[in-house]
Amino acid sequence: MCLTFLKPLALAFGATKGAQGSLSYVLDYVPIILLGAPFSMAAIALSSMARACGSPILAMGCFLVGAVINLVLDPIYIFVFNWGVKGAAIATVTSQIMSAVILLVYFLKKGHIRLRRKKYLPYITHLRSDICVWASILHDSGGGNNSAD
Numbered sequence: 001m002c003l004t005f006l007k008p009l010a011l012a013f014g015a016t017k018g019a020q021g022s023l024s025y026v027l028d029y030v031p032i033i034l035l036g037a038p039f040s041m042a043a044i045a046l047s048s049m050a051r052a053c054g055s056p057i058l059a060m061g062c063f064l065v066g067a068v069i070n071l072v073l074d075p076i077y078i079f080v081f082n083w084g085v086k087g088a089a090i091a092t093v094t095s096q097i098m099s100a101v102i103l104l105v106y107f108l109k110k111g112h113i114r115l116r117r118k119k120y121l122p123y124i125t126h127l128r129s130d131i132c133v134w135a136s137i138l139h140d141s142g143g144g145n146n147s148a149d
Contacts (some may be wrong), residue, residue, distance in 0.1 A: 003031055028085045030091035036096045042103075043096055043103060049107065064101050066095040085124060
């Protein structure tokens, strides 16, 4: 994954270059963690919804399951598979995905607040206008604007 801002940002926050530096670890870890960020945010939001619906034990249990999965997978990915820091990141993302999936299944099947798949599918009639709006935003933000303002 190419994140052009990552290296300068890591250096600005104190990562060090060289054989013993931390920059290579940051460049291995952060892109994988960023891929898992949507799952982490979903787990946090769904956990809050579960607590609001009167299921605090479910909310806590999902994060506990995620933490246990992370504890088990970390040494396996780091030492057994020899993935190093990338393995730690993959274990973390895997645990976040599992927490989010458990909570999502709960709300799709049993929750007081029902999530319905058909409510989140885009309507074809709205799709064309949405594409036009996003194309306009992209053009105005410089994606297709070659004028010298």
